[in-house]
Amino acid sequence: MKKYTILSIICLLIGFFVGRRTIKHEEVTRYVQGETIRDTITRFIPDTVYLPGELKYKYVYEIDTVYKDVPIVNHDATMMATIKDWNQIREYNKLLFDDTSGKLSLDLMVQYNELQCLSYAFTPLYKEMAIVERRIFEPFVSISMLHLDSFSFGGGFFYHNVGVRVEYSFYGLSVGVLYKL
Known part of the structure; x- marks a missing residue:
């Protein structure tokens, strides 16, 4: 015994x-999503203002009753189309990047030929590296x-x-x- x-x-x-x-050592890399940063800007002051050149209209044509092959500009309809275009709200949603550094998206709103609203959201990614020991x-x-x-x-x-x-x-x-x- x-x-x-x-x-x-x-x-x-x-x-x-x-x-x-x-003991075997392994290096493990993973990406951890951080907290999303959001903000909206609504008051803009232009950095540079240029004097306008010629006024650009949204032309509306109508066909003449006498000369059917010659289009004529309808002034009232052209003015209304130009004002409707000027009053129109345009929204743009763009994803600028989505990679290992994070994700950035922009939302823009344009009306009256000016930028009315700018919103962004940035979600950072953090790189974590760990060494794992396995027997x-x-x-x-x-x-x-x-x-x-x-x-x-x-x-x-x-x-x-x-x-x-x-x-x-x-x-x-x-x-x-x-x-x-």
Whole structure:
């Protein structure tokens, strides 16, 4: 019995030191989404104002009753079309970028030939790098009870996910193969 105890202690020490030496390091990179930053700007003061040149109309043509092949400009309809175009609200929604630095989208509203509203939303992405340590060789010790009066003890090791187990009891020696999920 003394021989088995010394042999078990030696196996435990060897397994401990070999297990400490066989560690695999992996670098894991993942991107974590940050908090979205939003803002809306509604009051704009122009930086530069240019003097207008010629007024541009939205021309509306009608066909002359006398000369059917010559179109004539309808002044009233042209003025109404120009005013409707000037009063029209135009909205623009653009995604400027969506990559590893984050996501930026712009919403613009134009009316009366001026920028009325500018909204943006920026969601940053943060890069997280972690080093994961995985043991390649893992020794283990086991003690089990078969009945109230019989015990067994043993040990073994795992190499990656496959393991070998040896167990001694008063009824004999048992050997097994294990798989870690």
